[in-house]
Amino acid sequence: xxxxxxxxxxxxxxxxxxxxxxxxxxxxxxxxxxxxxxxxxxxxxxxxxxxxxxxxxxxxxxxxxxxxxxxxxxxxxxxxxxxxxxxxxxxxxxxxxxxxxxxxxxxxxxxxxxxxxxxxxxxxxxxxxxxxxxxxxxxxxxxxxxxxxxxxxxxxxxxxxxxxxxxxxxxxxxxxxxxxxxxxxxxxxxxxxxxxxxxxxxxxxxxxxxxxxxxxxxxxxxxxxxxxxxxxxxxxxxxxxxxxxxxxxxxxxxxxxxxxxxxxxxxxxxxxxxxxxxxxxxxxxxxxxxxxxxxxxxxxxxxxxxxxxxxxxxxxxxxxxxxxxxxxxxxxxxxxxxxxxxxxxxxxxxxxxxxxxxxxxxxxxxxxxxxxxxxxxxxxxxxxxxxxxxxxxxxxxxxxxxxxxxxxxxxxxxxxxxxxxxxxxxxxxxxxxxxxxxxxxxxxxxxxxxxxxxxxxxxxxxxxxxxxxxxxxxxxxxxxxxxxxxxxxxxxxxxxxxxxxxxxxxxxxxxxxxxxxxxxxxxxxxxx
Amino acid sequence: xxxxxxxxxxxxxxxxxxxxxxxxxxxxxxxxxxxxxxxxxxxxxxxxxxxxxxxxxxxxxxxxxxxxxxxxxxxxxxxxxxxxxxxxxxxxxxxxxxxxxxxxxxxxxxxxxxxxxxx
Numbered sequence: 001x002x003x004x005x006x007x008x009x010x011x012x013x014x015x016x017x018x019x020x021x022x023x024x025x026x027x028x029x030x031x032x033x034x035x036x037x038x039x040x041x042x043x044x045x046x047x048x049x050x051x052x053x054x055x056x057x058x059x060x061x062x063x064x065x066x067x068x069x070x071x072x073x074x075x076x077x078x079x080x081x082x083x084x085x086x087x088x089x090x091x092x093x094x095x096x097x098x099x100x101x102x103x104x105x106x107x108x109x110x111x112x113x114x115x116x117x118x119x120x121x122x123x124x125x126x127x128x129x130x131x132x133x134x135x136x137x138x139x140x141x142x143x144x145x146x147x148x149x150x151x152x153x154x155x156x157x158x159x160x161x162x163x164x165x166x167x168x169x170x171x172x173x174x175x176x177x178x179x180x181x182x183x184x185x186x187x188x189x190x191x192x193x194x195x196x197x198x199x200x201x202x203x204x205x206x207x208x209x210x211x212x213x214x215x216x217x218x219x220x221x222x223x224x225x226x227x228x229x230x231x232x233x234x235x236x237x238x239x240x241x242x243x244x245x246x247x248x249x250x251x252x253x254x255x256x257x258x259x260x261x262x263x264x265x266x267x268x269x270x271x272x273x274x275x276x277x278x279x280x281x282x283x284x285x286x287x288x289x290x291x292x293x294x295x296x297x298x299x300x301x302x303x304x305x306x307x308x309x310x311x312x313x314x315x316x317x318x319x320x321x322x323x324x325x326x327x328x329x330x331x332x333x334x335x336x337x338x339x340x341x342x343x344x345x346x347x348x349x350x351x352x353x354x355x356x357x358x359x360x361x362x363x364x365x366x367x368x369x370x371x372x373x374x375x376x377x378x379x380x381x382x383x384x385x386x387x388x389x390x391x392x393x394x395x396x397x398x399x400x401x402x403x404x405x406x407x408x409x410x411x412x413x414x415x416x417x418x419x420x421x422x423x424x425x426x427x428x429x430x431x432x433x434x435x436x437x438x439x440x441x442x443x444x445x446x447x448x449x450x451x452x453x454x455x456x457x458x459x460x461x462x463x464x465x466x467x468x469x470x471x472x473x474x475x476x477x478x479x480x481x482x483x484x485x486x487x488x489x490x491x492x493x494x495x496x497x498x499x500x501x502x503x504x505x506x507x508x509x510x511x512x513x514x515x516x517x518x519x520x521x522x523x524x525x526x527x528x
Numbered sequence: 529x530x531x532x533x534x535x536x537x538x539x540x541x542x543x544x545x546x547x548x549x550x551x552x553x554x555x556x557x558x559x560x561x562x563x564x565x566x567x568x569x570x571x572x573x574x575x576x577x578x579x580x581x582x583x584x585x586x587x588x589x590x591x592x593x594x595x596x597x598x599x600x601x602x603x604x605x606x607x608x609x610x611x612x613x614x615x616x617x618x619x620x621x622x623x624x625x626x627x628x629x630x631x632x633x634x635x636x637x638x639x640x641x642x643x644x645x646x647x
Binding site for chain 2: 037038039040042043044045048049051104105106107108109114117118119121122123140141163164188190191192193194223225226227228232233234235236237238239240246247248249250251252253254255275276279280283284285286287288289290292293294296297298
């Protein structure tokens with residue numbers, strides 16, 4: 001089979017907000033940039049289909065202080081104040097550029113553009129056009145399957161598959177930015193089926209670490225049997241049991257676990273958006289037209305009808321865990337490798353509590369900018385010799401078989417994810433007695449995948465994505481078991497209190513044998 | 529999931545094949561794209577938003593709708609205004625005002641917690 005062989009200064013894996021900002025920034029720094037998307041840059045991922053709020057705060061000390069302080073307790077004080085400040089600065093700059101240079105049509109309120117949110121399809125359509133104008137080469141439908149490393153272990157490019165051409169590709173590069181998104185475990189949450197945690201697997205194979213993977217149990221509310229996990233407007237909702245009586249304690253924030261428990265017990269929870277005034281109802285339709293897609297198409301009036309709801313796993317997409325970054329340029333522990341967006345840990349600005357919505361979108365555009373700039377500088381420093389390096393693939397599972405005798409394939413991997421990761425009583429309402437056996441099942445499938453399983457050509461991306469989900473789940477549960485307290489969204493039924501002795505972040509890593517390591521919380525002194 | 533490619537409306541631009549993030553469509557005979565891998569559809573509605581001819585319809589369910597469902601019936605979808613409705617709502621298409629210009633939702637206070645008994 002012929003292979004498309006390219007070279008670049010910077011490769012960006014992933015074409016959502018983080019990837020496009022990374023590509024733009026690297027190109028503006030003078031780098032020759034190739035961006036690879038497993039789907040289509042402009043529609044891939046939860047931002048394009050979902051839209052999002054943005055943590056956009058005026059650069060006034062009082063407003064910034066309020067923005068930083070507002071969720072620190074929720075996040076278990078694991079945030080880094082210095083990082084929050086630089087993300088607020090970068091987000092402010094990027095959103096202003098989005099208006100001035102990409103001509104994003106922000107709403108005008110009192111004569112001023114309103115920049116606390118973006119409509120997904122419009123935002124990502126404009127980011128695609130913008131990076132093309134900047135000279136970025138985009139390869140759509142081209143999932144990365146592994147990283148390339150040189151003989152010192154420095155990341156030196158990627159290998160992948162072009163699924164609409166059915167050919168392999170290779171890009172040798174001076175640096176790689178992983179902006180592959182989080183991991184939502186093929187739950188069908190809106191726009192999330194491309195978010196299978198691939199970047200974390202690639203990073204770990206090259207020797208990188210994860211952080212905050214215990215903060216990974218986000219579930220979004222959707223009308224039953226649909227994909228539309230737009231949760232914000234459920235703050236106007238009342239929830240009911242199947243018999244129509246109120247489900248006391250249920251709520252979209254601070255009462256979602258009650259919904260999970262009722263779904264586990266009876267399989268049905270009903271909802272009615274009955275607390276919104278007529279004016280608020282009208283505004284909802286303008287604010288988030290996609291919220292109404294299931295209702296309009298199924299003939300439901302959500303304000304007057306009771307409709308069934310479900311919870312879909314959003315995993316690390318709305319959690320905060322991901323690849324551990326070690327410096328201001330979003331570099332990882334591996335030279336030449338950078339991480340941005342949901343692929344990276346968002347603990348630095350979110351701590352232990354979901355970064356879903358405005359914080360994650362601010363993180364995506366800011367960390368993308370930092371990583372793009374860092375990767376371009378790294379590639380420049382390597383000089384012209386970078387492209388002549390002898391490189392080899394770092395990929396293991398599915399590419400280079402291991403020594404174990406057992407085998408498992410994509411089917412077994414998807415099955416163990418559905419049985420051991422999706423269920424509310426395992427991943428959401430967590431207890432050590434249920435986490436440990438779930439992890440054992442995942443370990444067993446991992447060992448099977450690491451055996452003789454090898455895939456080729458068009459079958460390889462699917463197997464690698466399945467393996468990536470198993471790897472992400474094992475880091476999640478290993479971290480969740482290690483944190484024997486309740487902090488932020490990582491709650492343990494048998495350890496309901498926050499434990500001052502566990503005031504740390506948790507790094508986690510490894511592929512066949514996993515480990516965890518406490519990391520001191522940084523960036524708190526800046527608060528004083 | 530994607531349920532309909534309208535042969536009468538399709539302009540054979542193949543945009544849906546390109547933009548689908550999960551690669552659901554293939555080029556079809558006579559220039560009409562075919563739903564080749566419906567099971568991979570993630571129900572994200574992006575193909576509908578990008579279709580310049582309002583020829584696609586995505587039902588909101590994450591499983592296929594049954595044979596005979598009105599959500600697969602082009603005449604019903606056209607008559608009810610559902611066909612092309614997402615593109616209209618986000619204000620894409622010639623002569624429309626971008627929905628992004630109007631996208632300001634209601635102020636969100638603390639989420640309501642369902643009380644034990646309703647008044």
